[in-house]
Amino acid sequence: MTVTKWCEFANSLGGKMDKIRKHERLLLAVALLFIGGVAWLMTTSNTFAGRQKSSATFSTSLRKVINQGGWEIPGRSSFQTVSSTRQKEIDEVSTTIIVYTSRTETFVRLDGYSLSDNNVLIINSGQCLVKDLLAYQYEGRVFAWEARLVPVTDIEKEKGSATYPGATYNLFFVDHDGDGNFETRLGSLGLKEVPLWVKELKK
Numbered sequence: 001m002t003v004t005k006w007c008e009f010a011n012s013l014g015g016k017m018d019k020i021r022k023h024e025r026l027l028l029a030v031a032l033l034f035i036g037g038v039a040w041l042m043t044t045s046n047t048f049a050g051r052q053k054s055s056a057t058f059s060t061s062l063r064k065v066i067n068q069g070g071w072e073i074p075g076r077s078s079f080q081t082v083s084s085t086r087q088k089e090i091d092e093v094s095t096t097i098i099v100y101t102s103r104t105e106t107f108v109r110l111d112g113y114s115l116s117d118n119n120v121l122i123i124n125s126g127q128c129l130v131k132d133l134l135a136y137q138y139e140g141r142v143f144a145w146e147a148r149l150v151p152v153t154d155i156e157k158e159k160g161s162a163t164y165p166g167a168t169y170n171l172f173f174v175d176h177d178g179d180g181n182f183e184t185r186l187g188s189l190g191l192k193e194v195p196l197w198v199k200e201l202k203k
Contacts, residue, residue: 062113063187070181071173074147075106075130083132090136091193093202098135106130107152110171127152131168136191138198144191145173145182 079100088095112124128149136144149169170190173182178197 062115063189065113065185067183067185070183071185073133073145073173073182074108074110074128074149074171075102075133076145078102078104078106079130079133090191091199093138093194093198095194096137098137100133100135102130102133108149110149128169138194139201141178141198141201143175143178143195143198146191147171147173 079102081101081103082098083101084099086097086099088097107127107129109125109127112126114122114124116122129152130147130149132146132148134146134148135142136146147170149171151167151169170188172186172191174184174186174191174195175182176184176195176197178195
């Protein structure tokens, strides 16, 4: 609201306002404008209160996070060497799991997602060492990737430690519609089911 509008509001307050000189009305209007601005800022901050970003070490607790554009698979370009292959029954589908390793240490920066006690989304961005990369496939088509990650600090990365003390996180990236984009990221609880399009291939 402009200063003029606040002046009009001040003039409408009643007979007592007639006794206030012109410059006093202007000061009052400016004060009211300031109060209105503070109220607007408080409203705006409440609008964005549902999201906070932290630069702390990577951590994540949300079971499922969807990125419609598809997630980038951590270390996919570096992990080219197949170390092992095995079969596993997942959701009544015989799945081939291919484990890839890398000859060099591969670090990536990831966002972890969690909720506070009052349901505020907290984003923790941090560096991770990619330990292994697993491809889950059926009839030669990959429907999910699993990245085994260890959060690291800048100091640990600079030292080039042979081992890193952080806990290991397993993140799964699932292609739910068979288009080659892995839009669903799952937490460490594991891959419990396969997408519907994979089950259709089984028929």
